[in-house]
Amino acid sequence: MTTHRQKSDMPEITAWVSDLRDAFGVEEVNSIIRRGRDGEPVFFAQEGGSSYGTPLPAGNGWDAAGIDARRVDPIPTRASIKR
Template identity: 45%
Template sequence: MDTRFRKPVSHPMPQIAAFVADMKAVFGEQEIDEVIRRSKAGEPTFYACENGRIVGTPTPTQTNVWRVDGAVRNRHYCAGCDGSCVGTAKSCRA
C-alpha cells in the first residue's frame, strides 16, 4: 500500500498523549515507558482515561483521582483570585 496518501491518524487520547510526551521530556523516555509498561502488566503505577478509553491500572483506593467536568475544564486563571469564586456562577473580580 502506498503510504504517501494516507491521512494522519489522530490519537484516541490526545490530552493523555500530550501529558505523557511532556513527562518523557522531563523524566526521560525509558523511565516513563517503564512506568506505563508496568501499569499495563497490572501494577498501579499509571492510570489514564480519556474519550472512553482506559490505559493502565488504577490504585486500589482511588485516592488520587480527579474527575474533570465541564465547569472545571472551562475555568481560567484570575490574577489575584482568592478562590472565593470557585463553585459559584460568578467570576471573580480581583
C-alpha cells in the same frame, strides 16, 4: 484493566506523556507505563471513554480533604535565617 487504544483515542494524555518523557526521560516514563499496563497500579489514564493501565484499588486514592488546613512553611531565605 488495560485497554489497548490508539494514541489518537487519547490526545491529551498522549501530549502529557510526551511532556513527561521530555522532563524525566523516555525510558523512565515508559517503564512506569509498562508496569501499569502489566497490572501494577502505578499508571492509569482515562480520556474520552478510553482507559489504559491499572487504577488504584477503590479507597486507596489520594484524598485532598483538609488540605486547606495543612500548614506549609516557606523555604527559608538567607535573609530570614538569624545568625
